[in-house]
Amino acid sequence: MPLGADPDLLASLRADLDAARYTVEGLEAAWGPVAAEALGRDDPVPALLELARREPSPAGVLGALFVLGADRPADQVDRALPGTGTVGAERLGLIRLADGVARALVDLRPYALADESGVAAWWIASDPGEMALGGELPEEHVLGAGAASGTLAQILVGTGTGSVLDLGTGSGVQGLIAARSASRVVATDVSARALEFARLNAALNGVALDLREGSLYEPVAGERFDRIVTNPPFVITPRGADGVPAYTYRDGGFAGDGLVEALVRGAADHLAPGGVAQLLGNWEVRGDLDAARQRVLDWAGPLDVWVVERDLLDPAQYAETWVRDGGAQPGTARYRSLVRAWLEDFAARGVTAIGAGYVTLRAPRGTATLRRFEHLDGAVGSGIGAAIEAGLAAHDLQRALPDDALADTVLVVAPDVTEHRHYWPGDADPTVIELRQGTGFARVRRVDTVAAAVVGACDGELPVGAIADAVARLLDADPDDTRAAVLPVVRELWFEGFLALG
Numbered sequence: 001m002p003l004g005a006d007p008d009l010l011a012s013l014r015a016d017l018d019a020a021r022y023t024v025e026g027l028e029a030a031w032g033p034v035a036a037e038a039l040g041r042d043d044p045v046p047a048l049l050e051l052a053r054r055e056p057s058p059a060g061v062l063g064a065l066f067v068l069g070a071d072r073p074a075d076q077v078d079r080a081l082p083g084t085g086t087v088g089a090e091r092l093g094l095i096r097l098a099d100g101v102a103r104a105l106v107d108l109r110p111y112a113l114a115d116e117s118g119v120a121a122w123w124i125a126s127d128p129g130e131m132a133l134g135g136e137l138p139e140e141h142v143l144g145a146g147a148a149s150g151t152l153a154q155i156l157v158g159t160g161t162g163s164v165l166d167l168g169t170g171s172g173v174q175g176l177i178a179a180r181s182a183s184r185v186v187a188t189d190v191s192a193r194a195l196e197f198a199r200l201n202a203a204l205n206g207v208a209l210d211l212r213e214g215s216l217y218e219p220v221a222g223e224r225f226d227r228i229v230t231n232p233p234f235v236i237t238p239r240g241a242d243g244v245p246a247y248t249y250r251d252g253g254f255a256g257d258g259l260v261e262a263l264v265r266g267a268a269d270h271l272a273p274g275g276v277a278q279l280l281g282n283w284e285v286r287g288d289l290d291a292a293r294q295r296v297l298d299w300a301g302p303l304d305v306w307v308v309e310r311d312l313l314d315p316a317q318y319a320e321t322w323v324r325d326g327g328a329q330p331g332t333a334r335y336r337s338l339v340r341a342w343l344e345d346f347a348a349r350g351v352t353a354i355g356a357g358y359v360t361l362r363a364p365r366g367t368a369t370l371r372r373f374e375h376l377d378g379a380v381g382s383g384i385g386a387a388i389e390a391g392l393a394a395h396d397l398q399r400a401l402p403d404d405a406l407a408d409t410v411l412v413v414a415p416d417v418t419e420h421r422h423y424w425p426g427d428a429d430p431t432v433i434e435l436r437q438g439t440g441f442a443r444v445r446r447v448d449t450v451a452a453a454v455v456g457a458c459d460g461e462l463p464v465g466a467i468a469d470a471v472a473r474l475l476d477a478d479p480d481d482t483r484a485a486v487l488p489v490v491r492e493l494w495f496e497g498f499l500a501l502g
Ligand SMILES: C[S@@+](CC[C@H](N)C(=O)[O-])C[C@H]1O[C@@H](n2cnc3c(N)ncnc32)[C@H](O)[C@@H]1O
Pocket: 142, 143, 144, 145, 146, 148, 149, 152, 167, 168, 169, 170, 171, 172, 173, 174, 188, 189, 190, 191, 194, 214, 215, 216, 230, 231, 232, 233, 248, 249, 250, 251, 252
């Protein structure tokens, strides 16, 4: 029987999980904050020790079984799932019973999210991970809601009430997120097993997803969406090398960064006018950095495109990361042969670095006007989705504003911006002035005295041009030169969210 195919049993399971307080907080309470931190590093030992010290609680029993992958006596599991029982859980395909002991066949854990659309909590089932398996993952492994799922969720612009395509849905998590407001969510995957999990998770959480099997945009040929979200299998993987595993969850089977290219190129045929596609991706740098960036921008064709590169790895760092991710251990012969396969593959294409980050695409109502690639590493704050949305809106507003109209515009400093001045000891004038954001991309922007003074005076009273003129008078500078110098900076600061419309 397919996973979770019995609706009545699923309803019981849902009630049991609720009653067990099987939530993110409930699990943390079951094994404590130190064990929760250790689990974040894939170390189950503190949680197992802590659970052994305590009276078994329903959340603790379920967490041991479904998160840590530890066998549990059937009678304990029966008490933790009083409505479903171990027999029901086995019928749903979640556990196997043998000699009075229950063993999990899936990972099933709570997932919580807080964003502009509110707070949400679900249960997500997926294949057991490396920690539960204690070894390398099988190639057909279906991923749960991991770090990359969270990253994509964080950068999404408001979904609105339109239609959403979640391409490569895996466990269905992005579909669940989108379904909170979207009128229709189509979730696709090339893996039938992933779709089984997505179906189970949608039903368990009472969410309607239109699930379709197929590669890339095949299942939605001829259809357009207001939003496309995808955390695709972007990991660049050597093709044709002996012993290199082809994990469906991270490798789409293309050479180099071909999968990300195909996704970006294909978006134009599937976005409704004004629609936005957002994806995580990796891209190759073959020598020249500027050419590599232009190459990614060119994939967007007729769409507006904004690439935020969050990391730039050398080939060895990249290979090590992804060889370890599959479970191969440093120091073993297998690890070394896999790293070699990755490095030879990169060398064959002249790859000198690999970029990683987010791509936002938008179907313009006329011709595309936004072509932006920026490298932004370091910590980011909350509200990146809102920052991207505000950047797109600022871009559109600014396009209609030649410099003289911009000079007549009233702007305000965003509430999360602070100014930082750095001085040589004893000097009266600062050597460096920085504007810093407390939220969104948490940008740090170096500005000169004039720009700092103009920004500082943007309090919603005077238009930017009048402020620039006043600053010029104060500094005994030419007003036209001051405007010419400061207006492009104002445009950029507005796009970046330091300034907003007053
Ligand atoms: C990194 S997982 C993302 C899962 C989920 N969307 C998330 O955010 O956690 C990538 C998913 O893409 C699927 N996939 C792999 N190749 C694909 C292809 N050619 N077309 C569509 N989906 C594909 C995998 O099966 C996997 O479920």
